[in-house]
Amino acid sequence: MNKKMFRKLVIFAIIILSLVLVGCQKSEKSASDTDKPYSVVATIGMIGDIATNLAAEYVEVTTLMGAGVDPHLYKASANDVKLLHNADLILYGGLHLEGKMSDVLDSLSATKRTVAASEAIPDEHLIGHAGSYDPHVWFDVSLWLHAVEAVYNSLIDLLPEHTTEITKNYESYRAQLEQLHAYVQETSNTLNKEQRVLITAHDAFEYFGRAYDFEVRGLQGTSTVSEAGTRDVQDLAQYIVDHKIKAIFIESSVPVKTIQSLQEAVKAKGFNVVIGGELFSDAMGDTGTKEGTYIGMVEHNINTIVSALAL
Ligand SMILES: [Zn+2]
Known part of the structure; x- marks a missing residue:
């Protein structure tokens, strides 16, 4: 084999090897995609956090509104709309919290699995003002448990094969929130x-x-x-x-x-x-x-x- 041929062979080998490597990367990615076959999209972080606590092993959770974002003023971007359309489950607060997204969420609810978590709270526990309810329900931790339960129900509905594991996570998260409620009460009581x-x-x-x-x-x-x-x-x-x-x-x-x-x-x-x-x-x-x-x-x-x- 002359030098020229050897060089050609080396280049050929490099090309083949890189193709194989790219192929491996691709198959790795699709393997992880099949690990979490369902996509859950939440509007606010507090609701995305429920889904993460209950079913992070089984679903990909995406939260649209990050740190410092005001949900009253938030408008869905083109990418958000794409994410929402591709979601298997959409979780939002409701009670007009996401004021500028109401139309998008309403239209999606006609065709998609959509849950307004805060609207699961019985009306008699809600604070009303001039014909609408105050949407900031998460700061009464005992009330937030209703929203957690609504998310739990929607997750076992989506993933009935994982009911046992999700129920275990739900019970553990519930217990943590009950402790949190007691902590807020005790800490508040140190003030007159x-x-x-x-x-x-x-x-x-x-x-x-x-x-x-x-x-x-x-x-x-x-x-x-x-x-x-x-x-x-x-x-x-x-x-x-x-x-x-x-x-x-x-x-x-x-x-x-x-x-x-x-x-x-x-x-x-x-x-x-x-x-x-x-x-x-x-x-x-x-x-x-x-x-x-x-x-x-x-x-x-x-x-x-x-x-x-x-x-
Ligand atoms: Zn607010």
């Missing part, structure tokens, strides 16, 4: 009655207030669609001065300026209120962090609230 006032950027904490005995005030209403007026800022600032409130709170999914303008209005009245920290209201923290889970976000919030409002 006068200290239990929670002031945030928008009305996301009404269920929290009712469940854990806090007076709750938000600068904006239950949606962030309309901005707070000067009058709202002045009224709430006066309330803070009158009640000598120690701290007010930023929300991760609402611009900081909303709560800063309130702090300035209080200062103009000759009183100082501190910003007690950032709460996760309508979105969880970054993926991979403790606050990037529902349990972690609830613990972070109650610890932040209590340490800022305590003497």
